[in-house]
Amino acid sequence: MLTANDIIVLIFEAIDEFNAEQDESKRLKKSPATAIFGRGTVLDSLDVVNLIVTIEGKLADGHEIFLTLANEKAMSRKVSPFRTVESLAAYIEELLQEGSDE
């Protein structure tokens, strides 16, 4: 089971991959407070897709965890779990916890 810190590290690795393909203006800071979606983000919708898919890929490749992050639960929330690195990490932890409870 991944810890909260493991998930943050995994997201940072995904940010490294993402940043490697970006101009200076689009590069993300590796910080829990970094905005991914909505207010304060430098990313457009396709960038968010790329980052989310990269994170899903890292969960699958590195940990054999096959999650669809953009699911009904995420999309129906009033406050998006994708808004910051920290909120996304908490959301992934929640999904993993649900999976282990089933």
Added chain:
Amino acid sequence: MSDPAVVLITGTRKGIGRHLAEHYAGGGYRVVGCSRKPIDYQLDNYEHHCLDVTDEPAVARLFGAIRSAHGGLDALINNAGIASMNHALLTPLDTAGRVLKTNVLGTFLFCREAAKLMKKRGSGRIVNFSSVAVPLKLEGEAVYAASKAAVTTLTEILARELAPMNVTVNAVGPTPIKTDLIRSVPEEKLEAIVRRQAIARFGQLRDVVNVVDFFLRPESDFVTGQTIFLGGV
């Protein structure tokens, strides 16, 4: 494409899907196939999974298995589909729902998950299945044709959304081919459809393979969002 290229084909138990599986498994591809029921044949370079194409957790497990075994995916051929040939007034809602779910949502789900693996590869090819029932506006196939019209639109828009990932998305629209899909359609109705084609003959499996081959060719990387209807429809 990787070497050997990995192609996922849905609906490979029989008909066009089985023929495509045999064609690509025999042609140097590593083929992953799926169907709801088990298959009664074996092929080299072929592995089979039993699942419903609309069962999201099962589909996620299939793509997880492909990711683990092959590291990615080069091509997806979304062949699985069901038909309901009946007058609209005699079509139960449950039947209409099943057709739309399998043909539209199944296609969408596989496109979505395949694109994630293709993004990892840096390129990919998706081939969907439309039908001449769409442009011919065939009576008695309202729900089936509507589902295939949705596949055409899905193809055109996904082509744009996935172009930045070097993934092409195209569709083939077969004419009637003598498979189980149309076994309940009266012969005179099939003959009438064939007479509306520019080339008035039944389609053959090789006609479909030829178009899919074209979409999969490396040289076809500038071809996307297209639906090729067979028979000059």
